[in-house]
Amino acid sequence: MFNVHLIPMAENIQHNSRNYRNIRKKLLPWFSRFQRLLPWRENRNWYTVWVSEVMLQQTRVEQVIPFFNRFMKAFPDVWKLADAPRQNVLKLWQGLGYYSRAGNMHRAAQIIVDTYHGRLPETLKEVRRLPGFGEYTGRSVLSLAFNQPLAVVDGNVKRVLARLFADETDTRPSASNRHFQILADRLLDRDHPAVFNEAMMELGALVCTPSNPGCNSCPLQLHCRAHSHGETAKFPVRSAAPAKRVVHSICAIIICDNKLLLARKPDKGLLGGMWEFPQIEITPVVDSGNRPDNLRIMKKIPQAVYLRKLQYITHTYTHFRAIVHPLLLNVEKEIELVGNGYSEIRWTVTEQLKKYPLPGWMLKLIKRESELLKIIADGNVKKIPVAGHVSVAYK
């Protein structure tokens, strides 16, 4: 006769099945009303789910949308993706970052076509063997595409769970995923796993945001331990990120007639498979004028005539900050540039630059120096104003 349980008090917000049921009962209607209209939510199948989930790794929804649409138009099914040249896949990924995702997807597509006749294997154990299918992606594709009862744990889910249960586990280490996976497994709505997983992530993206969470419009407000304690700002607990290093490098823009030298980075490692003007790292910078460092690159390309240096480019990566100092060089004949750590060298006219997959700092540089590139394209290298000189006597 006393319906005290209809109003969950802080003390009643526990890990128990009644509370879980109440949470699911609030969460799913909220999702059906407030979910966003997203391209990968139309005509859903495992391929569209897969492409979107991979693109969404460490990447916001708004940033992914145009990339997803272009990608699906170019590679509408797994056979088209498997048959495409790697460079085409990388080009579609240009600007999205974490380029190994594109290579892994491409390899996985070929395995799916060659070994599984173009069908995705439908067990977690099997999909986890495919390149790029980690614990999250394996679970999300099987859950969202086939409605399998597999709970997912991403950044959103960890944040929602940490606040919901005032859980003090440090969410930064990847090892914390194991802890939150157990909580998510228990909370999962096994009757509606796909909707539940999407609802948890959507709640984290739209309401239970990292800063200034919208608790007043949250369907789980009455069930949230952090909110009931007035401590939403304290959750999730997250240790500080390590400091970023600063790395200086020189890149050589080598001109031969109306062509430029482009180099392809090895498939593994930073910006794997992408093309750039060849670089050498010069950290630590020797002096403020960079003169000895300019000499270092001139020694590597003794055939080159030094024209001038351009304004540096700064670019921030996940774990370091890069400062690239471009040098403009001129050669009479197309040189080889051997033993440089690159997988391939190609001389290209400036109009063809846009055909190559280029990293962000290259796009910045090309945009800033568009006038210069135009002069080169017209074959007017001699009209480029020369500033400074590095003597070959220093070789």
Place this chain on the structure above:
DNA sequence: AAAGCGGGGAC
């Protein structure tokens, strides 16, 4: 367990 791996938007 820890480190390497992009880019952009919110604050």
Place this chain on the structure above:
DNA sequence: GTCCCAGCTTT
């Protein structure tokens, strides 16, 4: 400027 995002792979 700092933080963090629908994480995976390698060591």
